[in-house]
Amino acid sequence: MPSHSLSARTWRAALWTLSKASAVSVALVAGVSFFGAAPAHALDLTTLPAATATAGSCYLGCGHAAYDASNILDDDRGLSGNTGLNSWNSGFYGGWVQVDFGSAYVLDRIELYGGTNYYNPFSLSASVDGSSWTAIATGGYHFESQLSQPGLSGQKYGAVYDVSLSGGNALASGIEARYLRYTVGGGSPQWGHLFEVEAQGHLAAAPVPEPSGSLMAAAGLGVLGWLSRRRRAG
Numbered sequence: 397m398p399s400h401s402l403s404a405r406t407w408r409a410a411l412w413t414l415s416k417a418s419a420v421s422v423a424l425v426a427g428v429s430f431f432g433a434a435p436a437h438a439l440d441l442t443t444l445p446a447a448t449a450t451a452g453s454c455y456l457g458c459g460h461a462a463y464d465a466s467n468i469l470d471d472d473r474g475l476s477g478n479t480g481l482n483s484w485n486s487g488f489y490g491g492w493v494q495v496d497f498g499s500a501y502v503l504d505r506i507e508l509y510g511g512t513n514y515y516n517p518f519s520l521s522a523s524v525d526g527s528s529w530t531a532i533a534t535g536g537y538h539f540e541s542q543l544s545q546p547g548l549s550g551q552k553y554g555a556v557y558d559v560s561l562s563g564g565n566a567l568a569s570g571i572e573a574r575y576l577r578y579t580v581g582g583g584s585p586q587w588g589h590l591f592e593v594e595a596q597g598h599l600a601a602a603p604v605p606e607p608s609g610s611l612m613a614a615a616g617l618g619v620l621g622w623l624s625r626r627r628r629a630g
């Protein structure tokens with residue numbers, strides 16, 4: 397057999413092996429990229445079974461059905477009327493109420509449902525341990541088209557903060573919270589009042605170990621060697 401023919405066969409075999417190895421390598425890299433990006437699952441934090449509400453004070457005493465802290469998690473935003481059985485009231489010109497989600501999550505969105513007679517400048521803060529707090533926002537109830545649902549008197553009245561919104565609705569990304577606290581400063585024009593709070597968030601992404609460059613190279617060489625042996629055996 398002429399030598400140039402042997403050479404051509406050798407080149408074709410080498411090219412075939414390299415093309416297969418490249419395809420496998422691309423698949424390996426694509427697979428690593430796919431599994432390395434852990435998707436964030438949005439959760440309704442305020443409807444989690446573990447979610448509970450507590451307050452520094454309640455108008456008729458915390459634990460009384462009317463104006464208790466638990467009323468901010470009863471899925472009634474005021475549509476059943478201003479009955480006291482669906483809202484929290486601090487009982488003085490200030491006060492705070494907070495939600496414990498049961499575990500820490502990264503916040504994506506917060507909705508506050510107020511009553512149209514209550515403006516009340518407030519501040520929102522977040523904590524992962526219940527003792528160290530991070531300021532999230534300051535604001536006041538207002539007519540807010542971004543609210544998902546109507547509240548008292550069928551009005552969308554309250555406040556919304558969201559990582560995908562800007563301006564007065566902006567929420568900084570990456571805020572971790574097990575506790576979300578709503579605080580009305582002392583000397584406020586009305587008693588502290590909140591009909592409902594809703595929050596969405598997701599679990600913080602756990603770091604996913606990815607193969608190092610040398611491991612990837614070793615995997616590529618292994619595939620190359622296997623294909624070469626397979627070619628020779630054929």
Ligand SMILES: [Ca+2]
Nearest residue numbers: 467472482591
């Ligand atoms: Ca409520």
